[in-house]
Amino acid sequence: MEFFELAIGSIFINNIILAQFLGICPFIGTSKKMETAVGMSMAVVFVMVMAGMITWSVDTFLLKALNVEYLRTLSFILVIASLVQFVEMFLKKMIPGLYAGLGIFLPLITTNCAVMGACLLNIGNEYHFTKALVSSFSYAIGFGLALILFAGVRERVNLGRVPKPLQDTSIGLVTAGIIALTFTSFRGMV
Amino acid sequence: MAQSLVKEFKKGLWAEIPPFRLVLGLCPVLAVTKSVENGIGMGMATTFVLVFSNLLVSLLRNMIPPKVRIACYIIIIATFVTIVELVMQAFTYPLFLKLGIFIPLIVVNCIVLGRSEAFASKNPPVMAVADGLGIGIGFTLSLSAISIVREFIGAGTITIWGGNPVFAMPEWFTPLSFMVEAPGAFLALGLMLAGMNLIGSK
Numbered sequence: 001m002e003f004f005e006l007a008i009g010s011i012f013i014n015n016i017i018l019a020q021f022l023g024i025c026p027f028i029g030t031s032k033k034m035e036t037a038v039g040m041s042m043a044v045v046f047v048m049v050m051a052g053m054i055t056w057s058v059d060t061f062l063l064k065a066l067n068v069e070y071l072r073t074l075s076f077i078l079v080i081a082s083l084v085q086f087v088e089m090f091l092k093k094m095i096p097g098l099y100a101g102l103g104i105f106l107p108l109i110t111t112n113c114a115v116m117g118a119c120l121l122n123i124g125n126e127y128h129f130t131k132a133l134v135s136s137f138s139y140a141i142g143f144g145l146a147l148i149l150f151a152g153v154r155e156r157v158n159l160g161r162v163p164k165p166l167q168d169t170s171i172g173l174v175t176a177g178i179i180a181l182t183f184t185s186f187r188g189m190v
Numbered sequence: 191m192a193q194s195l196v197k198e199f200k201k202g203l204w205a206e207i208p209p210f211r212l213v214l215g216l217c218p219v220l221a222v223t224k225s226v227e228n229g230i231g232m233g234m235a236t237t238f239v240l241v242f243s244n245l246l247v248s249l250l251r252n253m254i255p256p257k258v259r260i261a262c263y264i265i266i267i268a269t270f271v272t273i274v275e276l277v278m279q280a281f282t283y284p285l286f287l288k289l290g291i292f293i294p295l296i297v298v299n300c301i302v303l304g305r306s307e308a309f310a311s312k313n314p315p316v317m318a319v320a321d322g323l324g325i326g327i328g329f330t331l332s333l334s335a336i337s338i339v340r341e342f343i344g345a346g347t348i349t350i351w352g353g354n355p356v357f358a359m360p361e362w363f364t365p366l367s368f369m370v371e372a373p374g375a376f377l378a379l380g381l382m383l384a385g386m387n388l389i390g391s392k
Binding site: 019022028072077110111112121124164165166167170173174177178180184 | 213214215216217218220221260261264265268269271272275276290291294295297298299300303371372373374375376377379380381383384385387388
């Protein structure tokens, strides 16, 4: 039950994009087409879960054990950057089909603040390992949900006649605001 | 020399002002602009990181092997972010708490990495510092502008430093708290971006 509440809370109420403002760049950048949105969401689920597990272990067994918590930022970004590189090489060799699907989105994830943000939130909330795993996974699902919903809306919006100064990113942000407004109604659910 | 220095500095203030002209690094823009104080604090922290990471990247530009350059830039940036983190923890603790995880997240702010890659790695140190300073100050200005709009409409106050509002609307003003919450952030930035496009297109 505890995990269920955490999952619902992380997907809907504290949605990583629409409530916590993490990962806005890929949210705006990859939502013009549905395929890219789906590719990015899959890549994020994959990397965020792995990064969540590894950074939790690094923090607990290395940084806290050695009393060097001030190195957290530096070590987390190193872990994430090398993880992304490793995942890329691994997929290229072992699962070429998935690699072709995720393609260019993998390297972009290094500078996706949602991944690093989710890891930092896990540590900040002092979750134990299983909780960190569940929350990383649910944050990633929340990311995918928001991104895919937004891509669907944006494809339709771009068909309409948008006033010139509002075009592209600007109308995208206004649309995102309206989606965020609908997400605020999930508050009080858990 | 002096002229091009001024040029590099000035472009960050208008022609390439982030996040309006250079649409990058939107996460802190949306997240911390609830009050003017947070906006200015975040802007200054980012400026510090920008200036020093630009300087170091530019100094080391002939030594960093091109294949691993991104990793090197990230380590350089992370070092300065850690410095900012420790300094803010020591001297401006309340602000540090308010900005929360967005201070360590300067590491993955695309503006900082973008300037290292696009500018500092190709230009001499003095120019790189001017560029970093210009972009950083531009970023601080836009953060302040957005947070003035949001805080004024959303809370009816303007807080510049230390948590005490320097300006507050009289009693009859009902703040539209929508503006300081998540949806208002997207809406405010979207409309201000449209405003900038309107001015720029003339």
